[in-house]
Amino acid sequence: MSTERLFTPRFAALWFFQFATFFAAFQLFPVIPFRILALGGTKAEAGSFLFVYTLASATAAPIMGAIADHFGRKRMLVVVSLLFIVFSLLYAVVQWLPLVLIVGVVHGSLWSGILSSAGAIMTDYIPPSRRTEGLAYWGLAPTAAIALAPMAGLFVYKIGWLALCLDLAAISTFTSIWAMRLPHEQGRRAERPSLHLRNLWDWQVVRVSLSFTVISFGYGGITSYVAILANERHIQPESLFFTVFAIAVVITRVFTSRLGDRFGPRVLLYPALVLMPIGLALLARAFTRPQMITAAVFFGIGMGASFPAFMTLLVGATDEQNRGRTFGSAIWAFDTGIGIGSLAIGAIGQHRGLGTAFTIAAALSCLSIPIFLLTTRRFMRGIGVAENVSDAGT
Incomplete structure (x- = not known):
């Protein structure tokens, strides 16, 4: 280590x-x-x-x-x-x-x-x-x-x-x-990238980050409607999901993040991308407090492990002089999913019920791993470097 x-x-x-x-x-x-x-x-x-x-x-x-x-x-x-x-x-x-x-x-x-x-x-x-x-x-x-x-x-x-x-x-x-x-920043002024229209977006990062857009679609629905769902199903307190989710995120990051550095970030990323769809599916069927807590634990562990692992891969595969753009492109993909998810789950919930809406979100989030695998082919060399750096610290 x-x-x-x-x-x-x-x-x-x-x-x-x-x-x-x-x-x-x-x-x-x-x-x-x-x-x-x-x-x-x-x-x-x-x-x-x-x-x-x-x-x-x-x-x-x-x-x-x-x-x-x-x-x-x-x-x-x-x-x-x-x-x-x-x-x-x-x-x-x-x-x-x-x-x-x-x-x-x-x-x-x-x-x-x-x-x-x-x-x-x-x-x-x-x-x-x-x-x-x-x-x-x-x-x-x-x-x-x-x-x-x-x-x-x-x-x-x-x-x-x-x-x-x-x-x-x-x-x-x-x-x-x-x-x-x-x-002060360590880089010299001359080393900073030029500001051209073609440099404003890192399309490789955007494509890879679409694997998180399908996850954040459900997260957008959670932030806007999980309290309403709890109220409709008479689960108290209405903030229960958020509280358990936050605790799960903190515990996961404190106790598992070193595994990503020791064995490579994929060790955390893939299980996390499996847990979040399960959490959304459980949320869609949560009618009691224990069921709501279980859904929050699954989704919280997944979110807690996935973000640092995912950003480790992106940062290791991109030029350090463009890391602001790298973070910006990842934020674009994540926040876009949140915004669209908030609107879509609200619309679906209005006509079909929030349970159906979160079931659809769970199904959509299952595309995360396939999208990641398809879009990282061009990224493979950089990602391999990132994982080798992690292995070097063990």
């Missing part, structure tokens, strides 16, 4: 930056529907903010990643964090609903710049021989923030909408200063 140090000061600094950024965002997401309703919007319009935000983030992610690769990833973190202060204050004063959604589109587009840049920087901080383990712990930052932020946001909102917006602006001010203090 590798003795290279993983938990360095710069790893911790970027981890807490990511945590704070997600903590701010997930204070906003559960509360802004109430703001839209207060402005006279309908329930459908209240749900439209997260859709346009996610769609904008997904669409812009590869572009923002390529821009970060060219101009500097740390610079992207600083600039976007400063702009988030402006957005936080705009949410406080804008009262025309279409303009709120426009602000959300721009905000979401820049949000993807944070995700792709921070992920790319972190891969520079993580020793290659401990990459799967490092990415697993890195993924716990948003998990922890998402677990805590909604409750905090709803609490602050009781004081008032302005109080919440000032809270978000204060956090963004903190993250801006924090980003400025991050270590």
Whole structure:
């Protein structure tokens, strides 16, 4: 097993930056529907903010990643964090609903710049021989923030909408200063890739990431409708799936990520891609608390193991100078699946029931491994290198 140090000061600094950024965002997401309703919007319009935000983030992610690769990833973190202060204050004063959604589109587009840049920087901080383990712990930052932020946001909102917006602006001010203090990037300016239209998308990464799009289709439905499903089937508490899912993700990443570095990321990836369809199928048939818990455990273990293993393969098979674009392209595929899944499962659930909708999602997610095998043929050389690096640390 590798003795290279993983938990360095710069790893911790970027981890807490990511945590704070997600903590701010997930204070906003559960509360802004109430703001839209207060402005006279309908329930459908209240749900439209997260859709346009996610769609904008997904669409812009590869572009923002390529821009970060060219101009500097740390610079992207600083600039976007400063702009988030402006957005936080705009949410406080804008009262025309279409303009709120426009602000959300721009905000979401820049949000993807944070995700792709921070992920790319972190891969520079993580020793290659401990990459799967490092990415697993890195993924716990948003998990922890998402677990805590909604409750905090709803609490602050009781004081008032302005109080919440000032809270978000204060956090963004903190993250801006924090980003400025991050270590400078190691690459020289001359080594950064040129910014051309043909360089904005990594189509090989996009094709491989489609294996996760069919998984995130079901995940999008879970985030939007699993609480409604629990309510319809009289399963309490309605947040049960989310709680068990989060615990399963954390435990899986803490205790299994080293296997990916020791034996290769495929050892984690393939079983994970099998477990998630099973979890979705169990969810479709969950009518009791134990059944709901079992579904959440299967899906949580699969999600917890698959993401760090998958990103280890992608990062090892692509040029390190283009890692912002790599993360951006992967984010595009994942978030697109979430957005489409949220809409499609809602539509199917309206006419056929949510059980049928999640059964269809389970069937679709079974395509993940075939898509991965078909699309990685051109990637084989790079992926082999990635796995050899992991083996070298054992």
